[in-house]
Amino acid sequence: MKIFKFGGASVSSASAIQNVASIIELFPDKKVIVVSAMGSTTNELETLVKSYFNRGKGTGEIFQRIKDYHAGIITGLNLEDSDLELVNRLFSKLKKRLSGSPSLNFDYEYDQLVCYGELISTAIVSAFLNQRGLKNRWMDIRQSLRTDETHREAIVDYKWSEMLINNSFNFQDADLYVTQGFIGSTTTNQTTTLGREGSDFTAAILGNLLNAESVTIWKNVPGVLNADPVDFPDTVKLEELSYKEAIELAYSGAKVIHPKTIKPLRNKRIPLLVRPFDFPDQAGTMIHDVGHQLDLVPVYILKKNQALITLSPSDFSFIGIDQLSEVFGLFKQRRIKVNLIQQSAIDLSLCIDEPEVGLESLIVELRKEFDVLYNTGLILATIRFYNDDALGKMKAGRQLFLEQKSRRTARLVLK
Numbered sequence: 001m002k003i004f005k006f007g008g009a010s011v012s013s014a015s016a017i018q019n020v021a022s023i024i025e026l027f028p029d030k031k032v033i034v035v036s037a038m039g040s041t042t043n044e045l046e047t048l049v050k051s052y053f054n055r056g057k058g059t060g061e062i063f064q065r066i067k068d069y070h071a072g073i074i075t076g077l078n079l080e081d082s083d084l085e086l087v088n089r090l091f092s093k094l095k096k097r098l099s100g101s102p103s104l105n106f107d108y109e110y111d112q113l114v115c116y117g118e119l120i121s122t123a124i125v126s127a128f129l130n131q132r133g134l135k136n137r138w139m140d141i142r143q144s145l146r147t148d149e150t151h152r153e154a155i156v157d158y159k160w161s162e163m164l165i166n167n168s169f170n171f172q173d174a175d176l177y178v179t180q181g182f183i184g185s186t187t188t189n190q191t192t193t194l195g196r197e198g199s200d201f202t203a204a205i206l207g208n209l210l211n212a213e214s215v216t217i218w219k220n221v222p223g224v225l226n227a228d229p230v231d232f233p234d235t236v237k238l239e240e241l242s243y244k245e246a247i248e249l250a251y252s253g254a255k256v257i258h259p260k261t262i263k264p265l266r267n268k269r270i271p272l273l274v275r276p277f278d279f280p281d282q283a284g285t286m287i288h289d290v291g292h293q294l295d296l297v298p299v300y301i302l303k304k305n306q307a308l309i310t311l312s313p314s315d316f317s318f319i320g321i322d323q324l325s326e327v328f329g330l331f332k333q334r335r336i337k338v339n340l341i342q343q344s345a346i347d348l349s350l351c352i353d354e355p356e357v358g359l360e361s362l363i364v365e366l367r368k369e370f371d372v373l374y375n376t377g378l379i380l381a382t383i384r385f386y387n388d389d390a391l392g393k394m395k396a397g398r399q400l401f402l403e404q405k406s407r408r409t410a411r412l413v414l415k
Contacts, residue, residue, distance in 0.1 A: 001171065002027065003215040005034040005181060005203035010218050010277045011121055012039035014076025020125065021132045023218065023280045030171050032210070033136070034181045034203040035125050037117025038073065041066060042196075045114045053102045053109050063098060067091055070120060083127040086138065090120050107151035108190075111183075115142075115191045118180035118199075126178040136176040142185035144168045145205065147192045153335070154184055154192035162209045169210055179206075200258035204272070208264035215265060217257070218277040223285030224249070224256050227300040236297055239283075242290035245384075246272070248409070252382035253303035253339075262287070298390035303339060303380040307354040308401055308413050309363075311370040312347050319348050323369075330365060334358065339380055340411055342404055349402055351380050351413050375401065379414045386410040 004024070011017050024033065037045070044066050051059040070091075074084065094116045102109045119140070126138040144164040147154035161184075169177055181199020184192050194201050200217055207215040224246075225235040241249070243266040250259040256274060265272050265287075275284030313323060327348065331338060340351035354376055355362070366372050378401065383390050385408055399415040 001030040001032070001210060001212050003032050003034065003203050003207045003210075003212045005199055005215065005217045006036065006125075006277070007199065007217070007219060008036045008039050008041065009220045011035060011125060014073050016277075017073070017077060017125055017128055019277060020218075021129055021134060023277060024129065024134055024176070026280055029213075030175045032169055032177045032179060032206055032212075033125070034179055034199055034206065035118065035122045036181050036199045038070065038121045038124075041069070041117040041121070042114060044069075045117050046110070048098075049106075049110050049113045052098055052113065053106050055102075059098055063095065070124065074124060077124070077128045077131075079124070079127055079131065083131060086123040087120060087127070090116060090123060105151070111151045111154075111191050111193045114193060115180075115183045118182055122178050122180050129176070129178065134176060135174070136178050137174040139168060139177050139179040141179045141181075141202065142183060142189070142191055145184035145202065146187060147184040147194070149186050149190070149192070152193055153195045156184065156194070156205060157187075158209070160187070161205065165206065165209045169206070195258075195260070197255070197258050198260075200261040201264075204261045204264040207270050208268055211268065212270055214271045214273060216273040216275055218275055218280075219256060220277065221256065221274075222276050222279070222282060223274050224254075224287075226297050228255065228302065231302055232300060238285055238296060238299070240290060240294075241285060241287045242294060243287060245290075245294060245296075246287045248384060249299060249301065252301045252384070252409075252411075253380070254299075254301050257287075296385045298386055299384040300390070300394070301382040301384070303353075303382070305354045306339065306351055306378040306380045306413065307359065307374060307376045308349060308351050308378055309366070310347055310349045310373045311366060312372075314369065314371055316346065318345055319343055323348070326369065327366070330362075334362060336362070340402070340404065340413065342402060351378070351402070375415070377415070381412045381414055383410045383412075384408060 006020055010020060048062045051062055126136055129136050146157040146160040181202035182193055186192060203215050223237045225237055227235050229235050243262050246257060247262045250257045269289060272287040273284055276282055336355060337353045338350050342349045363372055381394050391410060394412060400412060402413040404411045
């Protein structure tokens with residue numbers, strides 16, 4: 001049994017979904033297909049959530065734009081009305097929710113609305129596969145994947161999920177299941193999400209709990225590259241990676257793999273394959289146990305929209321454990337991710353994901369105890385297996401704010 005995960009780009013049009021069907025036909029094994037929202041639908045739904053939560057006048061227009069996009073794909077697939085009962089029901093539920101009043105919890109409302117991207121996407125893909133003769137069962141993953149109540153960054157309850165997933169995905173009533181990535185639910189059936197780009201994580205969880213032979217992520221790249229081709233024109237494909245190396249790259253911000261994906265697979269030694277959906281005969285990159293030292297070219301990772309905050313105690317005292325505890329407690333409370341830390345005797349520098357809102361109030365809070373300097377709109381550049389040429393290439397034409405090196409990794413905060 002294998003797990004296949006298809007991201008938004010691989011189901012962004014009728015022709016893309018037809019290609020997904022062709023790939024599935026190439027692999028007749030028992031499979032679970034994990035599918036993301038189509039194209040940029042999650043971005044559109046995030047706009048919809050903000051409008052709904054703020055009671056904006058454009059909410060209905062955004063909803064219709066999302067519906068029209070999916071209608072165009074449905075037309076391109078020549079699906080009949082009889083195939084679309086589930087799709088229509090999901091759009092009706094979404095519209096009904098938008099007609100009500102939001103709660104005061106934005107993150108809760110986010111999860112209740114954004115989940116429809118994956119639900120509608122999988123309903124369309126499932127209907128088309130059935131039409132194509134690839135008989136499958138559509139599964140609402142929320143009935144099986146249980147989490148806590150941390151909306152937008154839910155923590156999986158593996159004990160409950162293992163029992164429910166093995167009961168639901170039992171391969172007694174089907175050889176092919178189609179389900180959603182990114183979403184789950186609490187024990188009280190409130191929808192949650194696993195964090196942006198969390199569909200890879202869902203595939204890994206299913207792989208672990210169902211003891212899959214392998215998990216394959218189908219992407220619009222030849223495999224794991226040593227840099228994002230959007231930022232670097234001359235990229236090299238990495239033929240293989242160890243689990244540890246993959247975690248390092250994902251943690252540093254490599255977009256090809258979600259940071260939480262590797263652990264569930266490594267724990268059961270399940271290989272992860274990253275393969276190109278346009279060329280399914282190509283091997284891509286394998287992430288697995290590697291018994292030898294990897295000799296890789298420099299790997300470049302850029303994490304954008306960063307802020308650098310430098311704190312100095314107002315009374316000119318040393319940075320000690322009490323100050324660190326206070327600062328990180330504040331960041332945890334505000335759910336702000338710290339990507340890099342550098343400390344001296346009286347300075348503490350933190351590179352963080354720049355929050356959409358609330359940075360100014362954070363600075364005001366910090367200034368109660370510290371002198372604060374900060375810069376926004378920065379890039380955190382990570383170079384794994386760096387050398388002098390790689391460092392020079394990254395620094396050229398940019399202002400350097402901070403540099404940090406270990407044996408294999410260099411990290412630079414740049415403008």
